[in-house]
Amino acid sequence: MPKFLLKFHAAVIKEIPVEKTPMLIGRKPENDIVIDNMAVSGQHARITMQGNNYVVEDLQSTNGTFVNEKKIINAALKHNDQVLIGQHTLVFINPEQQTQQAAKPMDSEATIVMTPQKQQAAAPTPAPPSKAATPPKELVANLRAIEGKADQPEYALTSLLTYIGKSSTAAIKIKGMFAPDIAALISKRPTGYLITAVKDGYPKLNGNPLSGQCDLKDGDLIEVAGIKFLFQLKESKPE
Numbered sequence: 001m002p003k004f005l006l007k008f009h010a011a012v013i014k015e016i017p018v019e020k021t022p023m024l025i026g027r028k029p030e031n032d033i034v035i036d037n038m039a040v041s042g043q044h045a046r047i048t049m050q051g052n053n054y055v056v057e058d059l060q061s062t063n064g065t066f067v068n069e070k071k072i073i074n075a076a077l078k079h080n081d082q083v084l085i086g087q088h089t090l091v092f093i094n095p096e097q098q099t100q101q102a103a104k105p106m107d108s109e110a111t112i113v114m115t116p117q118k119q120q121a122a123a124p125t126p127a128p129p130s131k132a133a134t135p136p137k138e139l140v141a142n143l144r145a146i147e148g149k150a151d152q153p154e155y156a157l158t159s160l161l162t163y164i165g166k167s168s169t170a171a172i173k174i175k176g177m178f179a180p181d182i183a184a185l186i187s188k189r190p191t192g193y194l195i196t197a198v199k200d201g202y203p204k205l206n207g208n209p210l211s212g213q214c215d216l217k218d219g220d221l222i223e224v225a226g227i228k229f230l231f232q233l234k235e236s237k238p239e
Contacts, residue, residue, distance in 0.1 A: 005091040023047040039086030063182040064198045141233045148227030162186040174225040183224050
């Protein structure tokens with residue numbers, strides 16, 4: 001039976017079997033999956049069955065629904081997909097798809113056919129010695145407030161996910177009567193950083209309203225609720 005693992009950051013809170021569809025996800029207690037967090041809408045998302053696929057659908061939530069860090073309206077789920085709802089993650093576990101994925105390498109192996117004649121196989125050409133691969137250097141970044149009033153002059157982007165908004169759960173807090181609970185999300189990856197507009201058009205990147213996602217470059221300017229942040233990227237120093 002498929003199930004979801006409900007996680008808060010790295011900690012697994014509980015397992016939720018998918019015993020029926022549709023399943024509602026949200027902050028209100030009448031939902032099938034209740035996530036008690038202000039970043040989650042009352043009815044945030046819904047799980048339905050379409051053909052043989054389980055599909056997650058965003059219900060016009062305030063802060064959006066993300067699958068594998070991409071904002072979606074609806075998306076078919078595969079084994080191990082991660083659905084981000086507020087600051088919680090639902091990991092989709094489908095044993096049937098897991099078995100199929102495990103069998104794929106065996107199915108793709110080439111079949112070897114032996115000929116009647118005995119032939120001595122040519123000795124394989126030895127591969128030239130290769131230099132030891134140099135592990136890629138980790139990239140680290142920070143946001144420095146250069147205009148407007150922020151609660152800190154500088155923020156280190158060390159977490160995998162950093163939220164910007166007026167919610168108490170946001171790591172970078174902004175103020176304003178009409179500011180969203182979560183305005184933007186910065187994702188840390190091994191190769192760099194990605195910014196996602198949780199509320200399309202509200203954050204600005206280099207003076208332009210941002211919709212969807214965009215890779216961040218050193219020196220980019222991020223503006224949220226009149227506060228401008230300078231994105232600074234550098235390689236981490238070896239210990």
